[in-house]
Amino acid sequence: MKFYDALQLDPAILKRKSAACGAKREKAYYWAAMAARSVLIVSFAIVFISLLSNLFGADNTPLAVALFCMMLGIRFVNFEYCAGDSLLTLAAALAILVLAPSAAAAAPAVLLIPLHFGAFFALLYITTQRPEMGNGGLYSFAYIYLTGNPVFGEALLRRGLLAVVGFVLCGGILLLKHRGQHKATRFHHVVRRFDLTNPVHLWQLRMTLGVSLVLTAGQMFGVERFMWMGFACASLLSAYPYSGNTSVRFRQRLVGAAAGCGAFFLLYLTTPEAFHPLMGPLGGLCLGFCTDYRYKTAMNCFGALMLGAGIYGLQGAVILRMVDTFLGVSFGLVFAALFHRLAAVRLLPQPEGE
Template identity: 45%
Template sequence: MTFYQALQMDPSGLKKGIREAQDKKEKRYFIKVLVVRDILLVMFAIVFISFSSEVFGSQNSAMAVVIFCMMLSIRFVDFGYKISHSLVSLGICFLILLISPIAMQLVAPPLGLIINFISLFAVVLLTCEKPEMGNGGLYLFGYIFLSGSMVTPEVFVQRIYLTIFGYLVCAVILFLKHRHKNPQTTLLHVISRYDIHSQKGQWQLQIALALSLLFFAGSYLGLNRFMWVGFACSSLLSSYPVNLHERMRDRAVGAIVGSLLFGLIYSLTPPSLSFLFGPVSGLCLGFCSNYRYKTIFNCFGALLMASSIYGVHDAVLLRIFNNLVGLLFGCVFFYIFQKILVKRWLGNKELKHC
C-alpha cells in the first residue's frame, strides 16, 4: 500500500492498522498517515471554504461547506446506477439544495410542508439506492444546514454561481471515480423499483416525512437555531438500518458533553485565541471514528458561531435543548410511523432497530 492509498482510508481503518501493526515501524507509519490525512483535510477545508466565500460572498459559506462535504463523499460513494443518469441526479440534487431550503421559508407552513416532503423524498430516492453507504445523512445534512439562513436576492444570485461551480466540480469527481460502475442500472429502474413494503422504501419515506413534519412544527415553535433540532432528528433516523437506541444515546451524550466542554474551555481561553476553536475541533474530528466523539467535537464549531449571537451560556443551553428536542421528536415519530403506517396500514413487520 502506497502512502497516497493509505491517505484514502478513513480513521477507523487507519486505527485498525495501528492496533494490528506487526511492529513499531508499521504502527508509526499508520499514525503518520492518520495525522497527515487529518491536517490535509483541515487545510483543504479552510482553503476551499475561504476561496468560495471570497469569490461568491461570505453569506454563501453554508453552501460552500455543503459542497465541500459532497466533494469528499462523492470520491468514494456513487449513486448506484449508470454514470450519465447519476450526473443528471446530481444536478437535480444541487437544484433542490439551491431552491427548496429558501423557498420553504417564503411560503405558508402547509405549502412549506409539501415543498420539503417532495424535495427530501426526491433527494433520498435519487441518492440512496444503497442507503447503507451514508448518502442519506450527507445530503439531508446539506438540506438542513442551508435551511438555517435566509439570503437577499443579490446573495442568491451569487449562490446560483456557487452552486453551478460546485456541481461542475462534483460532477467531474463523480465521473472520474465511478464512470464504469453499474452500467446496466438506470435511474428509471431505481424509481420503478421503489417499494413501500421494502425496508429501504419505508426508510426513505420515513426520513423524508419526519423531517418535513419537523420543519412544519418548527415554523410555529419559533426556536432559535432550529437547524440543530433537524440535525439531531436526521442523525437518529438517517442511519441504515435505523440504530435508534445507540444513536440516540450517543447523540444526547455527545451534545451535552460537547456543549458543556465548549463552555468550560471557552471561559478559560483568551478571546484572542478563540479563532483556533474551529481548526482545532476540525483536527480532533479527523481522529474520531466513534459517532459520540464526533458529536462532541462538532459542538465546538457550531457553538463558536452561536456564542457570538446569543452569548456562551445561552448558546450552550440552546444547543443541548435543541438536540434533545430533535431526538425526542425523531424517537416518537419512529414508533408512530412503525406502529401505524408500517404495521397497521401496510401489514408489514416493523423496521429492525437496535
C-alpha cells in the first residue's frame, strides 16, 4: 500500500492492518502513517481555522471549525442525491447553521422548542440518509456548537459570507468526489419515503427531539456552556443502529470525560504556562490515534477545556465540563428510554401474535 493511500484510512483500519502484520517494519509503517495523518490534519486545521478567523473575525471561529469538519467528512460521505440536489442540500444546511442559532438566541422561550426542532430536524433529514456513515454526528456537532456561539448584526453578516466561502469549498469537493453517484436520486424521492417505522427516520426524530429539548433547557435555565450539555446528550442519541438502551455509551461518556478532565488538570498544573495554548492541538494529535469512544471523549476535552480555562479558570472549567456532561448524558439516558417505550407502542413493528 502506498503511503498516501494509508493516510486516507481511518485509524481503526490502520490499527487492524498493523495488528495483522507479522513483521515489525510493517507494523511501524502503519503506525507512521497514523502519526503522519494526525499531524497533517491538526496542522491543516490550525492553518485553515486561523486564516478564516482572521478574515471573518474571531467570533466566527466556530463556523470555521464546523467547515473544517465538513470538508473532511464530505470527501468520503455524500448526501446520496444527484449532484444538483446535493449542492442545494449543502446550501440549505449552511443556511440553517448560520441563521437558526442566532434566531434561537433572540427568540422568546416559548418558541425555542419548535425553532430548534424544525431547524435541527431539517438539517438531519437532508444530510443524513445513512447515520452509520457519521453525517448525523458531524452536523449535530456543528448545530450545537454554533447554537452555543451565536452572533448578531455585522458579525452575522460576516458569518454569512464565511458560509458562502464554505459552500464553494465543500461544494467543489462534493462535485469532485461524488458527482457521478446517485444520479437518479432526487430529494423529493427521499421525502416521499418518510416513514417513522423506518429505523433511520425514527433515529432522526429521537435525535431531533432530544437535542431540541436539552438545548432549550440549557438556554432557558442559563446553564453555562450549555452546548457541552448538548454535545453529551447528542453523543448518546447519535448512536446507530437505533436502540432504546444507551447505558453503555452513558458510562463511556462519563468515564471518558472524567479521564480527559483529570489528564488536562494535571498537565495544566505541571507544565509551564507557555505550553498551555498547545494543549488543544495536543488533544487533536492524540485523537488521531484513538479508536475507542472513551479515549476520543477524553481527547476532545482538551480543546474545550483550553478555551474554558481562559474564561472560568482551570478548576471552574473542569468542574463545569463534568457537570454539563453529567446533565447531558443523564437527560439523554432518561429521554432515550422514555422515547423508546412510546415508540415501541406506537411506531415500531410488533411481533406477530401480540
